[in-house]
Amino acid sequence: VLAGVAVGVALLAKYTAALLAPALLVLVLWDGELRRQLRAPWPWLGAAVAVALFAPCLAWNARHGWISIRFQLGHGFGADATVRSVAEYVLGQLAGAGPVALAAGVVALARVRTTAWKRVAAAALLPLAVTTWAAMRGRVEANWPALAYPALAAAAGARLAAWPGRASRRALAWGSAALALALLALFGMEQRSPRLLAATPAFERFHGGRQLAIGARAQVVGACAAAGCDPSRPFVVPASYQVAAVLGYYGGFDRLGPALERPSQLDVWGARPEPGEVPLLVRAAGEPGTAVVTPLLDPPLARVLW
Numbered sequence: 001v002l003a004g005v006a007v008g009v010a011l012l013a014k015y016t017a018a019l020l021a022p023a024l025l026v027l028v029l030w031d032g033e034l035r036r037q038l039r040a041p042w043p044w045l046g047a048a049v050a051v052a053l054f055a056p057c058l059a060w061n062a063r064h065g066w067i068s069i070r071f072q073l074g075h076g077f078g079a080d081a082t083v084r085s086v087a088e089y090v091l092g093q094l095a096g097a098g099p100v101a102l103a104a105g106v107v108a109l110a111r112v113r114t115t116a117w118k119r120v121a122a123a124a125l126l127p128l129a130v131t132t133w134a135a136m137r138g139r140v141e142a143n144w145p146a147l148a149y150p151a152l153a154a155a156a157g158a159r160l161a162a163w164p165g166r167a168s169r170r171a172l173a174w175g176s177a178a179l180a181l182a183l184l185a186l187f188g189m190e191q192r193s194p195r196l197l198a199a200t201p202a203f204e205r206f207h208g209g210r211q212l213a214i215g216a217r218a219q220v221v222g223a224c225a226a227a228g229c230d231p232s233r234p235f236v237v238p239a240s241y242q243v244a245a246v247l248g249y250y251g252g253f254d255r256l257g258p259a260l261e262r263p264s265q266l267d268v269w270g271a272r273p274e275p276g277e278v279p280l281l282v283r284a285a286g287e288p289g290t291a292v293v294t295p296l297l298d299p300p301l302a303r304v305l306w
Contacts, residue, residue, distance in 0.1 A: 004046030008053025015072050016144055019127040027122040033115040064268055071263050076131075078138030089135040092142025095183055097149045100160075100176035105152030108159035117155075124151035205242070208289025212243070213251030216282050219293035227278035227295035235273040237296065239283030241266060247282060 010017035027034055037043055061069050093102055106128075109121035131145040156176075163169035190197040197203040216236075224231040237257045238244035241264035247253040257279060258267045273279050281294045 001042070001046050001049055004049030005053065007046075007050040010147070011050065011054040012057060014147075015069070016127065016131070016147060019130055019147075020123060022130075023122040023126040026126060027119060030122065031115050031118045034119070067263065067268065076134050076138075076140065076144070078134075080138050081136060082139075085139045086135055089132075089140060089142055093145065096142060096146060097152050098176050098180055100172050101149070101153045101156040104156035104159045104172075105154075108155040109151070120151050120155065124148040124155070128152075204288045208284070208287070209246040210250045211289030212284055212291045213247050213249070213253075215289065216247060216253075216291040216293055217251050219291060220280060223280050223293045223295050227280070227297060229278050229280065229295075235271075235277055235279045237279045237281045238266070239281070243282060243284055 007017065007020055010020070028038070061067065097105070106125070109117070109125050112118055112121045125148070128145045128148045131140060134140050134144075157173075160169045160173055163172070187197075187202075191203065191206055194203045220234050221231045223229075224234055229235070233255055234253070235255045235257060236244075236247060236253050238247060238259045240261035241259045244256050244259055244264075244266055248256065255271060255273075256266055256269075257271050257273070258264075260281075279296045281296055283292050283294075284290060285292045
C-alpha cells in the first residue's frame with residue numbers, strides 16, 4: 001500500500017513515472033517470486049491506491065481530450081534528433097547521475113540475481129533505456145531519466161563496496177562525490193558571473209524575469225496608446241508559457257491568452273480579448289530581461305491565434 005502511495009504521488013509529480021508500469025510487466029516475467037506474490041491481494045491493493053491517487057489527473061485529461069498526455073507522448077517520442085541533441089543528452093546523464101554512478105550502477109543492475117535487486121533493476125533500467133532510445137530519435141530533456149538516479153547510485157555503492165582493493169574503491173567513491181560538488185559549484189558561479197554558460201538556456205532561464213516584466217509593463221503604455229487598449233489591464237499574448245509565468249508573477253498581468261510557442265495550460269484556460277480589443281504580443285528578445293511588446297493590429301492574424 002505504501003508503494004502504491006509512492007507510485008501515485010510520483011505519477012502526479014511527473015508523467016515519466018508511468019514507465020514504472022512496463023517495468024513491472026518486465027519484472028513479472030523476470031522474477032518468479034513476484035509472480036507468487038501476485039496471488040495475494042496486497043500488490044493489487046497497492047496498484048489500486050496508485051490509480052486512485054492518479055485518477056483526478058486522468059479524469060481531467062478525459063474531459064480535455066487527453067491534451068497533456070498526448071502532448072507529452074508527442075514530446076517524448078519525436079523524430080527530430082540531431083548529433084548535438086544526442087551529445088547533450090549523453091553529457092546530461094554523465095553530469096546528472098555522475099560517471100561512476102552511471103557506469104557502475106548500470107553494470108551492477110545488469111548482473112543482479114536476487115529478487116530484491118531485480119526489482120530495483122527493473123524500476124531503473126527500463127526508464128533509462130526508454131529515455132535513451134527516445135533521445136536517439138528526437139529531442140528529450142536531460143532530466144527525464146532522473147527517476148533512475150537514486151537506484152543507480154545505490155547499485156554503484158553496492159558494487160564499489162565489493163570492489164577489490166580498498167584504495168581504488170575509496171578513490172572512485174570520493175572522486176565521484178568531489179566531481180558532483182565541483183559541478184554544482186561551477187554551475188553556481190556561472191549563474192552569478194557567466195562565462196561558459198552565457199547566452200545559453202541554462203543561464204537565461206534563471207535570469208531577467210523581473211526586468212522583462214518591468215520592461216513589458218513600461219512598453220504597454222505606449223503600445224496601448226497606439227492600439228487603443230486599456231494599459232491597466234491589457235490582454236497579453238505571451239510568446240511562451242515561461243514568459244506568461246514571468247509576466248504574471250513579476251508584472252501583475254492577469255489577462256493572458258494562449259502562448260504561441262507550444263500548447264500549455266493557457267490554451268485550456270481559454271482567455272479571449274474583448275470584441276474589438278487589440279491583443280499585445282509580449283516576447284523576450286536579445287539579452288535576458290529584454291521585452292518586446294507588439295500590438296496585434298492585423299485582425300486575420302489575431303483570429304488565427306484563437
